[in-house]
Amino acid sequence: MTRRSIEGSALTILQAIILGLTQGITEFAPVSSSGHLILVPWLFGWPILNNTDLNKTFDVALHIGTLIGAVAYFRKDIWRYLLAWFASIRERRIGTTDQRIAWALVIGTIPGVIAGALLEDVIQEHLGEPWIIAVMLAVFGVVLYAVDRAFAQDRGLDDVTPKRGWWLGVAQALALQPGVSRSGVTITAARVFRFERATAARVSFLLALPIIFGAGVYKGIDLAKTGIPEGFAGPFVAGMIAAAISGFVVIWWLLGYLRRRSLAVFMWYRLTVAALVFVVIATGFRSATI
Secondary structure: OOHHHHHOOOOOHHHHHHHHHHHHHHHHOOOOHHHHHHHHHHHHOOHHHHOHHHHHHHHHHHHHHHHHHHHHHHHHHHHHHHHHHHHHHHHOOOOOHHHHHHHHHHHHHHHHHHHHHHHHHHHHHHOOOHHHHHHHHHHHHHHHHHHHHHOOOOEOHHHOOHHHHHHHHHHHHHHHOOOOOHHHHHHHHHHHOOEOHHHHHHHHHHHHHHHHHHHHHHHHHHHHHHOOOOOOHHHHHHHHHHHHHHHHHHHHHHHHHOOOOOOHHHHHHHHHHHHHHHHHHHOOOOOOOO
16 A cells, blocks of 8 residues: 555545444444445545555454454353353263353354355445446345244244354355345344344344454554554544444344334335435435445
8 A cells, every 4th residue: 555545535534433433332232334435425525435455454353343242241141151152062962051052153153254254345336336236235134124024033042053043044145245234134033033123133142253254353454554554543443432432332232122012113214314325326416336
């Protein structure tokens, strides 16, 4: 990355905070973080979107921030299921609910890892256009709502099994496509299995942690080698903090919200954003492609 290319792709602290909040809020709300991280700078014409190197580096920082917020919230769960997983290996059996959940999370991570290794670059380079994101937001928003209305809520954490974890992981792999939403598609799949909404969200969030952690470590290796681009330490730190705090708050809020409410509001939000994107494109304010 040349110094000239960095200087020509400014990222202010305010922009970093807005993108950090965007990442933290939309990573766990079922509305697609990858889609929003493209749409927000596209809508406002921020130059970071056109600098691939800086954009990818900043994306790593935001995901690390999100991971910090999620780990802070689920720290007790993480420790509990790690202990259960190692106990299961030691005992050579899966005998408790915690052990079943632990294995469901491990097995459910596999499809996403495979899909990410094979398809992530292809999807991001060719299927991250604003009009495609808008279509995905609309389609999977309707699917989320339809499934939520169609299936009963009669299963809880005790009903999580490795087999169901695998299928939730297969669903999670679809979220590599910007606009689909990792939490949205896994909550949808969990509702097909008749999990209660709050349980579906909790399992979805826990299933996302290994993927976020793995991606952060993998991509963070390059960041550790090159370091934060000169002059961007402030925006990077501000974005990470915003992502961590907002991610923590959204997890706390959403788990409480879904105990009492349906997923309808998220469908309407997704349809509204999709409509806005098409209006922006139709008026010529922004191009349909990047």
